[in-house]
Amino acid sequence: MQDWILKLTGATVEPGSTVVHMTPRVHEGVEWGWMILLAVAFIGVVWGSYRWLPSELSRTRRVLLIGLRGLFIALLLGLLLRPVLVLTLSREIQRTLLVLVDSSQSMTLADPRIDPEDIQRAAIAKGLLDPAKGLAQPLDEGKAAELREMARTNVLRAVLQNERLNLLPALSEKFEVVPFTFGLGGQVRELPRARQIETQPGEASGRAVKLTLADFKWVDTLGAPHAGTALGDSLREALHRKRGQALAGVWVLTDGAHNSGDAPRVVAQALRDADVPVYFYGVGITSPRDIIIAGMDAPPTAFLEDELLVHVRVRSQGLLGENGRLLLTLNGEVVAEETVAFGKDGEQRVPLRFKTNVAGEFDLRAHIAAREDETDPGNNEAFRRLRVVDDKIRVLFVEQAPRWDYRYLQAVLMRDRRVELKTLLLEGDPSIAQEENSPYLEKFPETKKDLFEYDVVVFGDVDPSRISTSQMENLNEFVSRFGGAFVMIAGRRYSPLSYADTPVASLLPVEFEPATLGGADPVFDQPIQVQLTARGKGDPMLNLAGDGESNDAMWAAMPPIYWVAPVVAKPGATVLMVDPARDTPQGKLPVMAQHKYGLGQVLYVGTDNTWRWRRNVGDRYYTRFWGQVNQRMAQQRFIGADKRVQISLDNQNYNVGDRVRVYARLYQEGYEPSLEEVVRGVVTTTEEGHRQTEVPLKAVNGQPGLFFGEFVAPTAGQYQFHLQEAPDQKRDFTVAESSLEMAETAMNAKLMRDVATLTHGRFFREEDLHQLVKTIGAKPATVKSRLELELWATPLYFMLILFVVTVEWVLRKWSYLK
Secondary structure, three states, X not given: OOOHHHHHHOOOOOOOOEEEEEEEEOXXXXXXXXXXXXXXXHHHHHHHHHXXXXXXXXXXXXXXXXXXXXXXXHHHHHHHHOOEEEEEEEEEEOOXXXXXXXXXXXXXXXXXXXXXXXXXXXXXXXXXXXXXXXXXXXXXXXXXXXXXXXXXXXXXXXXXXXXXXXXXXXXXXXXXXXXXXXXXXXXXXXXXXXXXXXXXXXXXXXXXXXXXXHHOHHHHHOOOOEOOOOHHHHHHXXXXXXXXXXXXXXXXXXXXOOOOOOOHHHHHXXXXXXXXXXXXXXXXXXXXXXXXXXXXXXXXXXXXXXXXXEEEEEEEEOOOOOEEEEEEEEOOEEEEEEEEEOOOOEEEEEEEEEEOOOOEEEXXXXXXXXXXXXXXXXXXXXXXXXXXXXXXXXXXXXXXXOOHHHHHHHHHHHHOOOEEEEXXXXXXXXXXXXXOOOOEOOOOOOOXXXXXXXXXXXXXXXXXXXXXXXXXXXXXXXXXXXXXXXXXXXXXXXXXXXXXXXXXXXXXXXXXXXXXXXXXXXXXXXXXXXXXXXXXXXXXXXXXXXXXXXXXXHHHOOOOEOOOOOEEEOOOOEEEEEEEEEEEOOEEEEEEEEEEEOOEEEEEEOOOOHHHHHOOOOOHHHHHHXXXXXXXXXXXXXXXXXXXXXXXXXXXXXXXXXXXXXXXXXXXXXXOEXXXXXXXXXXXXXXXXXXXXXXXXXXXXXXXXXXXXXXXXXXOEEEEEEEOOEEEEXXXXXXXXXXXXXXXXXXXXXXXXXXXXXXXXXXXXXXXXXXXXXXXXXXXXXXXXXXXXXXXXXXXXXXXXXXHHHHHHHHHHHOOOO
């Protein structure tokens, strides 16, 4: 309506813009006092110029001349006022549609399509069936065979290049289509857009040539290189890049895999608040048949002639009622096997036991033979390195008095062929330590050298006044820096409450409730039926069941205990066993807890009643329990051969490209820390060729003898790390291609439906895609802008001044005036 002002002033604006409001104003820096004085002066000039006009001039001509002179002077004043016309412009634009294409490795899966509906969907994608007629159309059997194992990426490309659907050209007519690929959060990449080309000279002007499928060349470049999918992070990243633009929505083409970053449902809340709907096209099948070895829980070391318990985590999909044969091999030789009955989709832990008959380094492998109809036959196995040692665990057992738990535990340890036991009984007869080959000590080791010869130190109900502060500090260093193990068995006289504010208190995975210090004596006549936590149930150390027995049932039937020390778990501690009837601020009262302290391990047993578990069964469970505790706690010290060299990796299993962080602590002959500035580490493959890579480890400031280094996990395989100074002290680790994408091979339709519903979008399968273009709302967005026209500087303004002066001059000549 007011667009005439744009034409008169020659202002350049975006095509399609219209003026919806005009506001005149003058320059902000104008001095109004001077303007008023000038105006008065100009009025005086005008009045003086025409006051004495000849009397024969008509009144009309006189008024006209005065008006023209006044208008001229007003225009001159305008140059000083610098008038501006502020225009509010409105323009309708196409909304932007973001297209996110999944380029993670799960998109390479070739789904074995058994269900006829899945085959029909692949046929619709390929353009072999009419996309608008659903899944009931007949399909030639020969063509169906070609579609049974079509990779997800190929299905996706086929949909985007399907002439019957013609999705991308149709969407481009309604929206500004901006394509991206995504994998992990930082792997969102914008692709080149297909743009409409204006008609050439000589053709009808003002029209654009419609896009065709051939214009979307980025479709041919789609791949699946990324090792993970961060669906939530990728949605957020794409929106962040296009913030401020009018969005019609986001179309995501994916199998719904999500294994990294923020939960998509959380991001969906933000999308809903921003009024950005998400539309999904689900690629893949919802019920693929697949067997996945999700992991294997096995210790890194074992003792010769031990029975080793290994738990294999087996996940199955689409195999209800089927069976598989799980094999456990040691250097290729089958040592255990089990028939696994597959139930509903999910994971089960399969226990396997075998006896270690030979010492040495071994490859432990769990494997289920792949089926012909599996989605991914490459995820059916898991590997671990196992070191079998023929050695003894050196245990120092310190006790105040010969209480019941001491008597039975000492007997168990002395009978254990794997244990070399030394006992310090503080209230015992000193002469028992003076006999030849006596298993008793006269006093607690006073030097680091003597203490560090042990692998495990066990404290019973020991009076802390009998252990000096320097000895406690040595014990702390024995665990934290030397990788030793410490076990405390609570007692009613001293342990652990009397150790508050001592170096031993910092070792423990529990803290002491202040209210219990110096409190009333507890009552010991109430039975306590201990309960394993979820972490305890999954810990092989607490699996006491034999073949065919249920560990849960065994613990449920365990005789009760009658006392537990009142403590609370420290943050980060792993609570394995609790008293279910008593609460603490951090949960149920801990009966058993552990944590990693520096390089070593600490276990707290909060009762002196474990001997009661012998009732009616003798040593059956008691011996196995303490034997497994002792073996677990000593594992760290038996991974290598030289106790003066401690190597710790931050993990045992890595993906290609991960950072491997290594800590090493080196002691000299007298167990004094090494003074070197740099030590050399070596990474060696265990495969043929034994490739070696050198890794420098630098001394850590303020921590004598501690060295740190890191390197990038190389190609997939089995590796060992050692120091040049100690080639026999090795740490095994495994590098694999990332398994995040292959851990769940089913299309996650539920996740996509949930996010689409939350954001008011929609989830599509191949049979629905013909409705996609109509479903996404195409209402144009109105964009308002502001334009300031400096009227005083336009040619029109100067032409107006010239016009007024000219008219006045002509009129004066006509009136015979000078």
